[in-house]
Amino acid sequence: MKSKTIVFIHGMYMTPWCWEKWIPYFESKGYTCLAPAWPGRDAPVETLRTNPPDGQVGHLTLTDVVNRCVETIQKLDQKPILIGHSMGGLVVQLLLQQ
Numbered sequence: 001m002k003s004k005t006i007v008f009i010h011g012m013y014m015t016p017w018c019w020e021k022w023i024p025y026f027e028s029k030g031y032t033c034l035a036p037a038w039p040g041r042d043a044p045v046e047t048l049r050t051n052p053p054d055g056q057v058g059h060l061t062l063t064d065v066v067n068r069c070v071e072t073i074q075k076l077d078q079k080p081i082l083i084g085h086s087m088g089g090l091v092v093q094l095l096l097q098q
Contacts (some may be wrong), residue, residue, distance in 0.1 A: 005081065006083060008085075009069055011086025
């Protein structure tokens with residue numbers, strides 16, 4: 001059975017908002033779309049911009065990001081399609097190894 005869920009993974013210094021045009025496109029094609037935020041990137045962009053520098057990002061590890069995505073994926077009934085941008089592409093590769 002073909003997966004009908006896409007998990008979009010954003011890159012470093014981004015938020016899930018970077019997928020704002022992609023998500024509606026794929027939803028219009030019948031896909032369920034998820035775009036989990038990296039730890040510390042789950043606030044609105046305006047909030048993130050008014051609170052620099054964000055010390056949490058300086059302590060964030062690649063393992064933290066991968067684990068956040070694993071938490072999202074484990075809640076799904078079937079394996080999703082994974083799409084990553086920039087550093088999110090590396091996260092996708094690490095997820096595929098699992």
